[in-house]
Amino acid sequence: MSVGFHHGFSHSFPLRVYYEDTDAAGMVYHANYLKFAERGRSEMLRSMGFPHRQLAATDGVGFAVRRCLVEYLLPARLEDALVVDTTLVDVGAATLSLGQRIRRGEELLADLAVLVACVGRDGRPRRLPSALRAALTSEAPHAP
Amino acid sequence: MSVGFHHGFSHSFPLRVYYEDTDAAGMVYHANYLKFAERGRSEMLRSMGFPHRQLAATDGVGFAVRRCLVEYLLPARLEDALVVDTTLVDVGAATLSLGQRIRRGEELLADLAVLVACVGRDGRPRRLPSALRAALTSEAPHAP
């Protein structure tokens, strides 16, 4: 249905490394992989028809990162063409658990496990909007 | 009167360069000098008793950059100790014009001319709060 969103809930988002992303060690600054991952999550939601601005306008909710584990395997460098693969691991009442991989072609550079919470304008936990939940669960792989 | 704020409206704010500020060319990324300058302006306002959160809470206003000219003279490097000097150039009805210099000891690294506008929550121009205006003009150098 949605562009860039595949069976088994994996979404891929390409990006380019610019000077702003690098540091004096000549590679991508470690915190910036979290920015790349967040772009991937935002584009996954957009590809499903739920950009952040719409979720805020229609449901009054957004997402806040609760927990993030990053393993850095290989450095990315200036002008590398990277891909952020995002896989849905679990859908809770008010949370999403995601696996994300940042790669350069077939080389895995960083591996992330991210837990995000659905929150209201006051920052408190809120149930996932039902339309989003339906979209997330309907696209899941079917039992045979 | 206020700490770090001197006669003739010059405020100095020290900072350290970290990895996050540098890029693969081994020096501070050019856009980050604008961040340093903004820290200097924020600390100038704080030193005068007008931190952003208070201005927003009591007067419903904030500042938006309207125009910025930066001249880059010498590069800053990892772990440099820098100073941001901020000088008030002009106070308009709804704008402040500032000169800012980023230096490493006596070496001038970047020279900025910044025009900021006072804006309301809707982003529209608003007159400077009178208490802020009074503070800004009362500390101005007096004619002999």
Next chain:
Amino acid sequence: MSVGFHHGFSHSFPLRVYYEDTDAAGMVYHANYLKFAERGRSEMLRSMGFPHRQLAATDGVGFAVRRCLVEYLLPARLEDALVVDTTLVDVGAATLSLGQRIRRGEELLADLAVLVACVGRDGRPRRLPSALRAALTSEAPHAP
């Protein structure tokens, strides 16, 4: 000849605004427009066949921003689709002068005038590589 590079030296580069680009005022943080402009310049060079890594490897040169004037006209917001238009204004012996505009559709958000210098690994000015100069001048608009 090159994708996205048009007669009269104007190159257009699209980008999306993510959370990382915004600030607590709800719009794109002013320094980040300089990042967007730098992405535009990098992509212009890439579209002409001169990505930074190649210029560094074959000619030992890079570009440093010497001067930047930004006028902020309208704010960009989360998830806006922006375009960076980059126009070559002048080619000096060791410098490029560029005009850059950041727009959302037809709305002009920011207008930049940027002077970049070609520098060697030691940071000192270097003449533009002749192949790059040829490419920049051969695509210039012809006199009638």
Next chain:
Amino acid sequence: MSVGFHHGFSHSFPLRVYYEDTDAAGMVYHANYLKFAERGRSEMLRSMGFPHRQLAATDGVGFAVRRCLVEYLLPARLEDALVVDTTLVDVGAATLSLGQRIRRGEELLADLAVLVACVGRDGRPRRLPSALRAALTSEAPHAP
């Protein structure tokens, strides 16, 4: 011995939240806590007499983050005064394991577990410089 560095290997570093650190949700952008933590580690090393530039110049080494787990407990906001507490958990042959906490007064905002590797200019693992190892282990709490 060193300023801000206490028995049991805990180092505290204060910082202020600026506009650059926040996002459109009105709080500090999640990736920026990793920048704050990195500032804390850099200042811990500096307080012990081992700033990055000296480690690079005398030993040809630097540090690369290998793994980072962050738990986000409470949001930080514009102009908050934060403290980064850094505690040494373990010293390996070529790695340091650190616990880091970002707090606002007594409120814990984020809790990090960070593994950094000592690397040479080629990015390959290198043993910790012996002077640094000695400093790290001599200040450790002594057995009774």
